[in-house]
Amino acid sequence: MAILEKIRNRTVFLIVIIGLALFAFVISDVISSRGGGMNHPTEIGKVNGKEISTESFRFQVENLLRSVGGNATTMQAVNRVWDENVRNIVLNQQFEKLGLSVEKDQILSVLSKNQAIAQNPEFQNEFGVFDASKFVNYIAMLKSSNPALYEQWRMQEEGIVEMAKQQTYFNLIRSGLGVTQAEAEMAYHQENDKADIKYVTLQYSSIADSTINVSDKDIKAYIKKHEKEFEREAYRNIQYVVVNETASEQDKQAIKDELVALLQPSIVYNSKTKSNDTISGFAKTNRVADFVAKNSQLPYDSLFVGKSQLPVAFADTLFALPKGAIYGPYEDAGYYKISRMIDKQANGSVExxxxxxxxxxxxxxxxxxxxxxxxxxxxxxxxxxxxxxxxxxxxxxxxxxxxxxxxxxxxxxxxxxxxxxxxxxxxxxxxxxxxxxxxxxxxxxxxxxxxxxxKAEAVKLATIAQKIEASDATTNELFTKVTRFEMDANEDVKNFGAVASKSELSVLRADNLNANDEYIIGLGNNRQIVQWAFTKDTKVGEIKRFQTPTGYVVAQLTKKAEKGISTTEEAAPFVKPILIRQKKAELLAEKMKGASLEEIASANKTQVQSANALTMNNPIIIGVGREPKVVGTAFGLKSGQVSKPIEGENGVYVVEVSSTQPATALSEYKAFAQSIENLRTGRASQEVYNALLKASDIEDNRSSIY
Structure with a gap:
């Protein structure tokens, strides 16, 4: 009450303050739009110096969104168009270096393989075969008679030219990926040569992780040695609370009461007759369609339906209703509903x-x-x-x-x-x-x-429905709650979680948000929050409230990390297990010194084990797991030779080759050569493009514009 009294006493003061705040907001927005705040670049990006025009990019995004008809978000379209533009520029720069071009006959060759064009009677000769001259004449006619359609064809032609260039380019690369006789023979032996071994192993699990010390210095040294692996893009971490505008129990009861009241007749004053009229309720009205249209938030369905088309949880009950009977209110798909059986039809449903x-x-x-x-x-x-x-x-x-x-x-x-x-x-x-x-x-x-x-019975139901949603009173109460939390959190930015707990709100985290992300775990697509987190002026600890389709989010920026090399803290979860294993391997290797396997086994109170029929292509030791380094080492030893300690996937090993069984030599290895060639050519296009992409200098301004 004391707070309310203070507010009443300071009403004029508050109005002035709010007015000044709004004025400041408008002025800052004007300044920002004239160059203050974020600088919006004139181009969406550059690839090896070649600009991607923002205007052209927007046009492509809008076209894509229209073509997919709502099946993609704006950012999904942006990212797809971006990838296409980057790919085209990167590859076209290679085409220019090589002097690759596409001639008219190549375009016509591509068209002849397009079923929609080649099988069109308008472009076929008297034998039903694609006639290139007819197609060329058709395009010439379009240019003069239908410029809009001709422009569509011109854009399609650009795509065909691009595709033909790419086919030529990647075919040139594939032609250089032949397989030698030696490679094919090696592949054959890697698959078919066998080795039997004896071994002693000490597993990493025999040493507790807690006994191994890995310092920050160790982690830094590892990062420095493997810098390429730890390059990362800029990212942001946030924490947030969600306040959804959901209906309270009182709201739900009010909605049900409102529906139930519609079952009974109502008295309505008739201004024409100057008297009261009695309007039939849903239970008895003969004008069912009109009643539903007037009183329901879902439309009337006049069709007969089968049992399988009714809400699963209520199908049996609804289907069994006698004609004229009422069922409800019941909750289904976010609505409270009351249904009335209008009619039944024998054999009204056919399978x-x-x-x-x-x-x-x-x-x-x-x-x-x-x-x-x-x-x-x-x-x-x-x-x-x-x-x-x-x-x-x-x-x-x-x-x-x-x-x-x-x-x-x-x-x-x-x-x-x-x-x-x-x-x-x-x-x-x-x-x-x-x-x-x-x-x-x-x-x-x-x-x-x-x-x-x-065949089965079908029924016709009339249903009145009201959406289950928060009342104005509940919405106002929730707004007050979220506003109060935002104010309290801003007064104690270091204790966002504690303030949320006092307000009975749960804190969620979203880490490693990238500049072009829109999906946030726990929220779904929410681009505005990501944009705020990446705005230059947003500081760590800053708090902001956002309105969503279902309520409000109050978010706090908890970390800003710019593009570069991962810090020790960031890399530790990945590096520490590697270093622990390496240190364990060193300790275990020290224990595995001896002239024979039996001597090593005895010193470590373990046994000599065996593994038979090992191959290079399938380096699995039964009972242990995949051990490529161990098996590879074994194939490099002579029979009876004992290896040095080997750092494997699961432990440290010392092996001795019992015997080897080289596969019988073949007269030719064409099948193996073909298999290798298929593997190489199958992945060549993507691997070549990935290499070109990695070597490219790319400036990406998507996040500043979208």
Whole structure:
């Protein structure tokens, strides 16, 4: 009460302060937009000195977002367009150095392999073969008659040229990746030579990690020796609390009460008749569709539905309701609902399977579709005859022949459907024929071989629904809570967690955020927080409140790390286990000195063990695990020779070769040469590009603009 009294007494003062704060905010924003604060570069980036225009980049991002139709976030589109631009520049710079170009005949060669173009009758000769001259004439006509379409083709042509250059470039590289006879022979022996060994091992696990001392000096020395491995991009760490605007128990009860009240008649004053009218409630109204439209946040569905289409948790109860009966309120998918059984329909739900045969010009046709309408019909009737044979496997026929993409997974099974869900010819056939009946039906998609597999009852339900959401009172209360927390946290920035605990809020962490990230663990996509964390003026310890679609986030920046080499603290979790193992290996190796395995085993109170039929390609010691260094060393020893201590993956080993069984020499090693060549050429493109990318000088300004 004392606080409220002070606020009342200082109302005018607060208004002035708030006004000044808003003025300062507006002025700072104006200054920032004129060059203060963050400097926004004029280009999105540079690759080896070549600029990527921001304007062009934005255009590409917008085009991509339109083409994917909401299936990607802005940052996903930005990152994809960025990768494409960088790749094109890096590779084109190589093409220019080599003098690579693409001639007209190469473009036409690529087009001839494009099914959508090559199989278009407009570009074929009288024999049905792609005619390049017809296509060239078509493009010339477009240039004069349809400039917009011509511009689309020009952009497509640029893509074809780019693809052709890349094919030529990578083919040149692959042509230099041949395999020598010696390499093929070596591969054969690595796979087939065998060795039997005896060994003594002391496992790393025999020494407790806690007994090994690894100092910061050790870690720094390791980092210095392996600097390339510890290069990292700039990152930020944050901690934050989330306050979601969720409905309270009182809010939920109020929503349910409001729904229940709709079941009963209501009295409404009629201004025309100057009297009260009684409006039927949901339980008795004859104008169900109008009632739902007026009183529900979800639309009325006039279709009959099968049991499988009802909410799983309530399907049995809802499906069993007699006509006119009411069920609810019940909670489903974020809504409170009350449902009323309107009607039931015997055999109102049909289960069927189909085999779709598309033809040229049908809606299901694709570039590979070659059948005419007559041929498709004949094929469908042929498949119908096969399906009718006793014992025929309809699903197998669908998988082998159907042009429905889902056939390979579901074997043509469409599940249950109701009227209004299929095109009319298909629907009429399915609902007018008995279970087990098969036939051919034509639709705009092609010819369907249909088999009716089951029928079931369908129901029509009317449902009134209200979304479960926080009331204004709850929203105001939550806003007050988050604002109070933000103020308290700003007064004690070093104890963000303790302040959160007092406010009964949980603190979450998000570490290693990169400049172009948008996903934050526990929050999902929230680009604005990442941008704030990377803004030059945001200081470590700074706290800021953000509004989200579901409530509020109060975040604190806990660490700023710029691009460079990892610090000792950052690298320790990765380096310490390596150094511990190395120090253990040194200690264990000191214990493994002796003239024979038996002497070493006796000194360490262990036993000599054996491993047989080891190969270089599969260096696994049964009972121990993968040990490539140990097996590799064994193949370099002579029979009876004892090795020095070997630092393996699981422990330190001393081995003695009992015997070796070299594989029989072959007259030729073509199969092994081909296998190596396939492996090399298969990964050549990506590995070459990765090497070029690593060697490139790239300036990335995405985070300053998006």
């Amino acid at each position: 069927a399977s189909h085999i779709l045969i598309a033809y040229q010009g049908s809606q299901a046709a694709n570039p590979n579709t070659s059948l005419t309408k007559e041929q498709a019909k004949a094929k469908a009737e042929e498949l119908l005859a096969k399906a009718k044979v006793k014992g025929a496997d309809f699903a197998a026929l669908a998988k082998e022949n159907s042009d429905d993409p889902s056939a390979s997974i579901r074997g043509g099974d469409l599940g249950f459907f109701q009227r209004g869900m299929m095109v009319k010819p298909f629907e009429d056939f399915a609902f007018s024929n008995p279970i087990g009946y098969m036939g051919v039906v034509e639709t705009d998609f092609g010819f369907h071989v249909i088999k009716i597999t089951n």
